[in-house]
Amino acid sequence: MSERFLVEAVNDALHVEMERDASVLVLGEDVGKLGGVFRATAGLQERFGANRCIDTPLAEAGILGTAVGLCMAGWRPVVEMQYDAFSYPALDQLITHVGRYHWRTRGTMTFPLTIRMPYGGGVRAPELHDDSPEAHYVHTPGVKVAIPSTPADAKGLLTAAIRDPDPVVVLEPKLHYRTAKQEVPDGEHVVPLGQARVAREGVDVTLVAYGAMVPLCERAADALAGEASCEVLDLRSLKPLDEDALLASVAKTGRAVIVQEAPRVAGFAAEIAAVLAEKAVFDLHGPVLRVTGYDVPYPYWQLEDYYMPSVERVTDAVRRVLAA
Amino acid sequence: MSERFLVEAVNDALHVEMERDASVLVLGEDVGKLGGVFRATAGLQERFGANRCIDTPLAEAGILGTAVGLCMAGWRPVVEMQYDAFSYPALDQLITHVGRYHWRTRGTMTFPLTIRMPYGGGVRAPELHDDSPEAHYVHTPGVKVAIPSTPADAKGLLTAAIRDPDPVVVLEPKLHYRTAKQEVPDGEHVVPLGQARVAREGVDVTLVAYGAMVPLCERAADALAGEASCEVLDLRSLKPLDEDALLASVAKTGRAVIVQEAPRVAGFAAEIAAVLAEKAVFDLHGPVLRVTGYDVPYPYWQLEDYYMPSVERVTDAVRRVLAA
């Protein structure tokens, strides 16, 4: 075990997996000499050489498209998108090829690529450095999505993603890159995809969250101490989704508040609500509420605290569900 | 009134609006001389000239990006994307610019552009001619989305989209381009965005649908005649969403089945289910079911009937809701 920041845990996972498997390579903008704008890939190029940690041209569709070809040549690429919103130029490759090529070969070729990127807001950054694009990825067949909320999970989920035979998108909460610090297992550490984590036990209401919204929900649970006993469920992986854990928790509490920082309309929280509306409707003692970003462009950063789900908005929702 | 196929109604709307407003122009791949691969833009270039109905290079991001600039120069562009899946290269422009630029100018400039495209499956086409990408569009702040299910609505909603001050994506059910035929009002015809249509009244269950799923639900309602009285709600516009109509119908029937042909996970049906789980939870007599495409690549066409929601799958869901 070593104490590591979340971004250091990411870096550690890359070191361990590249050491373990010579077919793993890392590519992206500024991942080499600089070690990434957040230093997530620091030290990889020195250690594994410029052929396994590769600075690419500034062209996201090209990065993801060549990664598809690298898979075909036997590599297991880990692609960095420099920021959430800068992954959009690669959506076409993702939807039309990354999610479809294994199927297209009738299962004969695998595309075990990992796309990792810092995501989310709250970091006082200029425009388009704050997006939460998970819904686009989850809605893409053939693609899995994981979002860690802790340093240990950041390492474990990324490791699972790299080893997974399918393409996996890993969104890393950049807000907590250097604020979350935790003991992280040294060496190989796998957190399997599809297993949610009960971050806090409770009986009155389930707060469903992932990524940066998990510690927020924990703070909301603290704020409600004495008033309501909140269970905080950290989904960890959005696809595969741990429906059993979700349904078990809501069966127990009878109430759910889903927290997501992406814009509300057709976001991933809606999928959770839909699962509950289908499979837990008779367990529910109140409405399923969503606390989310709004259907507006992510705002200028002086306003971002109004946009992002806050402890106040979560506690307000919990109180409304309890009062229903 | 004239009898028109759905695609003819689209064409008619374009003729009328280009005549009415000299700032409307149409651009896209093969929209000019050919009049579009589905003939939706037939006759426009002859009538309005090659400067108002423009064949572009084969470059979707370029098409949408230049359309943003055309708006800045005072035009009201109507962009055709040749097929659903070929709109993905333009998602980056859509998310990072089309949905944000009005906001970026603090409301001082408008971007009244319309993006229209044929969408959906069931047409026995090669790969990637069958997608239903609405969730990506609805999840994009600043962008509105309409999906007609009838020729008259195809004309009326497209007209509303062209006149709307915001960017609007209009998805046209290509399956019904030349199968749906109806009396369509001549001349100007507007169906305002945000008003759902009760396609069929019923009291036992609400079938919520849009686009090509509306006639399917009507057939399912027919199949259930005597057994269950189905209300079919045609949403028409996904954003703005007519929540009042949705909630009124479900308040009446107490049951909802949502039908969408896009892959299920994080699709638009989830948003509808989430609205119901929040605002109609005490009205519901049973689970909210979704009948959707699956979380798989849209299949080879010999298999597409298994993938697409069918009368059998919808009636099965209705029976399950009624039995709950």
Next chain:
Amino acid sequence: MSQVLPAERGLRRVIGDGASVPDGQVDGLSADDLLALYRGLVLLRTYDERSVVYHRQGRIGTYAIFWNHEAMQVGSAFALERRDWIFPSYRESAIGLLRGMPVATVLQWWRGHPAGWWNPLDWNVASICVPIGTHVPHAVGFAWGAKLRGEDRVALVMFGDGATSEGSVHEGMTFAGVTKAPVILFCNNNQWAISTPVSEQTAAPTLAEKAIGYGMPGVRVDGGDVLAVYEATREAVARARAGDGPTFIEAVTYRAAPHATADDPSLYIDEERVAEARENECVGRFARYLERAGLLSEDVAAEIKDDALARLREGIAEAEAEPPADPALVFDYAYASPPPGLADDLAELRRILGR
């Protein structure tokens, strides 16, 4: 003003016109090679012509016709070794036939049957790419990846003139240049992207000069001349194997058939140019070359044609004999390790279908 990289404006030709333009020769090609090229041309031509008929008969779906594109496909593929990979677009749907892929497989693709997707590892032919130009980065990544692994493999990627406008082609070519990937960027310039002429795709007078901006040579060849195509590709392959990186080849022809079975070119095309192209179509051109060289008798030509026709007859029969695909194939292979819900979905579907 100093000089930029050379890119060609003139079209390379080998085959003469039987009159004022004399026939050339390609070094190293034996009589057998020349006949093998001819067999390939006839096989593809036959495949294409029969497919149009099958489409009319309702036996295959929408089909992208490649009539008069055969020389580009056969000439370039012939310059490769079997270990090299081909990345086709829909326009080269049948290029796998040149590597022995069964006719039935390709027909199944156009029949919308899952048996139409092959295992690329069996033929070193990637899956057919439908979205324009998006396979260019795949080919570049593959070639680069093979080079990084120390394997001697070249990739050939085929795309149209319209594709050169797409960002993904630009990005792929950029990567190709920078990584010196052993890849051949083969552009079939048939001068039309459906109804859009190449003059509306770019203001550059030729596509070959696009290569300059990527720091790679741009070559221009008569796309109806199988020998010129072969020779240009062979040079590019040699460059690639020597570690000198990618080459862009613009092969020029004229689309002499509809874009696809659903298209009506009369709305936009220049019928005179079509007539000219049909007159000068690539298979006949090579046949006449071989005849002039005394390498193709009527008998051999007939035997080659019969053989191709037989393969098509067998292929369509085989394709039509294939049982309808099971609903499980909707779900199979979407994931190598599927999320749990898919099995439930299949079970539900089977219950509803009663099968």
Next chain:
Amino acid sequence: MSQVLPAERGLRRVIGDGASVPDGQVDGLSADDLLALYRGLVLLRTYDERSVVYHRQGRIGTYAIFWNHEAMQVGSAFALERRDWIFPSYRESAIGLLRGMPVATVLQWWRGHPAGWWNPLDWNVASICVPIGTHVPHAVGFAWGAKLRGEDRVALVMFGDGATSEGSVHEGMTFAGVTKAPVILFCNNNQWAISTPVSEQTAAPTLAEKAIGYGMPGVRVDGGDVLAVYEATREAVARARAGDGPTFIEAVTYRAAPHATADDPSLYIDEERVAEARENECVGRFARYLERAGLLSEDVAAEIKDDALARLREGIAEAEAEPPADPALVFDYAYASPPPGLADDLAELRRILGR
């Protein structure tokens, strides 16, 4: 092999080095014009240097430094009329100052305050574009659209060397060529995209020769020479106004400061080249030119500098005096005609915030 379009390899220069390279002149520029150029340079330089200080003091957020890029911005903007539009990237965040935009506005952008978004119609300066190169199609569409309306307006779009790899730049340039849009594609080649050198962006020896593939002229100019930049842009503007379409300008410099305040270039940059670039930085270079020509006295230079400093002092004071933005601004302007739910969201937020 016939010849392709000319593209330049040599760098155009006007300003000499005070020694072996003699000073040139640009026809038609008056002494007042030259001083106006100098004022612009000093204003931008002052803005930039103060911004770095404000950032260190925590008064503005992350900031993209443009030190030694001033000549490219001032020289090119000076070649435009007020009715012409400028499409800046984050690297040209302050270019509006040259058109009279208040310093406070630009500072607010970097302070994350909504007052930092201006009305483009007020200045004919588009919003700052953050995602690389994606504003190129906007500029092209604008210029093309103005031309279609019969308006005499040129668009100038500015982007970096790294941007030339992006598909959106390719597609924008393709449209520019085909539509003959009156647009100037101005590439600031500072030889770095964060830590990635231009040699890893393309295998082409220069960026100017990328123009060839789009059928437009490619010009190469010393980006530290405000007069050369001005002259090259003026030529491009004249071409555009004459209906001859777009021009690509590659202005070459060397990034002499970190990419942005958060960057640590010591990990990758060539410090010698940085030292050289700082030595030869563009504002001092032009000052010396003016001094050699007897057009700039110490007094005038001091007055210009003081004036700029005063504007910055006032600007930051004004920016800091702006009241914090109201939560309503989270929702305002997301739509011109908003969907109903947004008003409810604001009401709920106000209830929770108690304001």
